[in-house]
Amino acid sequence: MVRGETRNQATELRRGVLELCVLAVLQRGESYAFDIVRDLSDAGELLTSEGTIYPLLARMREQGVVTTTWRESASGPPRRYYRLTDGGRRALVGMVGDWARFRDGVDALLASGGEVRRGD
Amino acid sequence: METDALVRDYIARLEAAAVRLPAGRRAELVDEVRGHIEAAIAAEPTSGEAAVRNVLDRLGKPEVIVGAEIPPGDASFAAATTDMSPTVTAERPGIGPLEVVAVLLVTVGAFFVPIIGPAIGIVLVWMSRAWSTQWKLVITLVVLVVVLLPIVGLMSAGGAGGVIQSSPVPVQ
Numbered sequence: 016m017v018r019g020e021t022r023n024q025a026t027e028l029r030r031g032v033l034e035l036c037v038l039a040v041l042q043r044g045e046s047y048a049f050d051i052v053r054d055l056s057d058a059g060e061l062l063t064s065e066g067t068i069y070p071l072l073a074r075m076r077e078q079g080v081v082t083t084t085w086r087e088s089a090s091g092p093p094r095r096y097y098r099l100t101d102g103g104r105r106a107l108v109g110m111v112g113d114w115a116r117f118r119d120g121v122d123a124l125l126a127s128g129g130e131v132r133r134g135d
Numbered sequence: 136m137e138t139d140a141l142v143r144d145y146i147a148r149l150e151a152a153a154v155r156l157p158a159g160r161r162a163e164l165v166d167e168v169r170g171h172i173e174a175a176i177a178a179e180p181t182s183g184e185a186a187v188r189n190v191l192d193r194l195g196k197p198e199v200i201v202g203a204e205i206p207p208g209d210a211s212f213a214a215a216t217t218d219m220s221p222t223v224t225a226e227r228p229g230i231g232p233l234e235v236v237a238v239l240l241v242t243v244g245a246f247f248v249p250i251i252g253p254a255i256g257i258v259l260v261w262m263s264r265a266w267s268t269q270w271k272l273v274i275t276l277v278v279l280v281v282v283l284l285p286i287v288g289l290m291s292a293g294g295a296g297g298v299i300q301s302s303p304v305p306v307q
Contacts, residue, residue, distance in 0.1 A: 048167065049174045064195020065175075069167045070203035073160065091177070092170060 029063075033071060034080075035114055036061050038099065038107040041081065045098040048072060072097060080106050138187040142172055149197035156204055158229035168200065234265050241278045253278050 033055075040046060040054045052068050055061040062068060075081045080103035085093045099107070124131070149168055153161040172190060179186040194200070240248075240256025260266065260274050 049171060052171075064193075064199050064203075066168055066171070066194040066197075066200035067203035069164055069171075070200065073163070073204070091174060 031110075032114070033061065033067075034075065035107070035110040037068075037071065037075065038080065038103060038110065041097055041099045041103070042107060045084075045096045047094040047096050049094075051097070075103075079103075138176075138184055141184070141187050141191065145172070145191050145194075145197060149200065152198045152201040153204075156201065158231065160204070164200070164204070168194065168197075230265055233259055234263050237263060241274065245278075245282060250282065253282050 036055055036058070037051060040051050046054070048068055051072075052062060052065050055068075056065070072081070075097075076083060079100055081097045082100055083095050083097055086096050088094045146165065146169060150161070150165055153164055156164065171194065175190040175193070176182075176187060179190060237256050237259035240259065241253045242256075244252030244256055257275050257278055260271055266274070
């Protein structure tokens with residue numbers, strides 16, 4: 016059971032960051048799943064399993080942080096385009112702040128070799 | 136041909152892993168992944184088996200994709216997916232095309248294709264995973280009684296009985 020919980024925590028951590036990355040990609044404008052995947056892997060292997068983008072996007076639709084529109088494509092079947100909602104934009108701002116604090120904290124700890132400086 | 140088989144096998148594994156998802160979302164996820172595979176294969180610089188394997192590797196294991204459907208922090212769902220013990224009562228899949236055809240055959244089918252229709256219907260009922268064994272037995276018994284009784288009645292009454300007219304088997 017403990018092993019399951021550890022695995023869950025790792026999964027949750029990655030999921031939280033991935034959602035932030037997808038929101039960031041969509042900040043530039045609407046996009047479809049295949050292109051979002053390409054952006055995430057171009058940025059540096061952020062998706063270890065490309066297929067997991069679909070469950071993530073489905074959850075983001077449910078949460079209302081994105082809305083979708085089906086559009087015809089010049090090559091192949093229609094594509095589902097994702098766009099940030101106002102709620103999605105607010106979520107992005109909040110997550111960017113969370114991420115910056117988290118990253119700074121981890122970076123500071125790693126840079127100091129694990130030594131926590133107090134006061135200063 | 137070999138590459139088609141690779142994709143078919145992958146989709147079959149995805150469908151099997153997705154059985155625990157709600158029927159609507161399951162169909163949607165399979166469609167999304169199928170579309171992704173087609174687009175990714177088209178975008179590969181080369182074609183052939185190696186290219187298809189590359190696409191499927193990048194997608195990840197079907198079980199991992201389905202695992203990502205679980206809402207983060209949903210302990211009950213996570214426990215259900217990690218616990219492989221067969222005694223756990225898995226949620227039955229919803230009503231699909233198989234179930235609709237089965238029901239139509241054992242009901243309306245009796246009028247259009249007497250005997251054979253309901254017989255195929257019963258076979259489909261037993262193939263379905265949507266009903267429990269008890270329900271399948273009840274359905275089978277009811278169909279047998281409704282279909283067979285009028286035939287027995289027809290033979291014993293010599294075709295003169297008025298009761299027979301209410302049977303689902305058309306009397307000719």
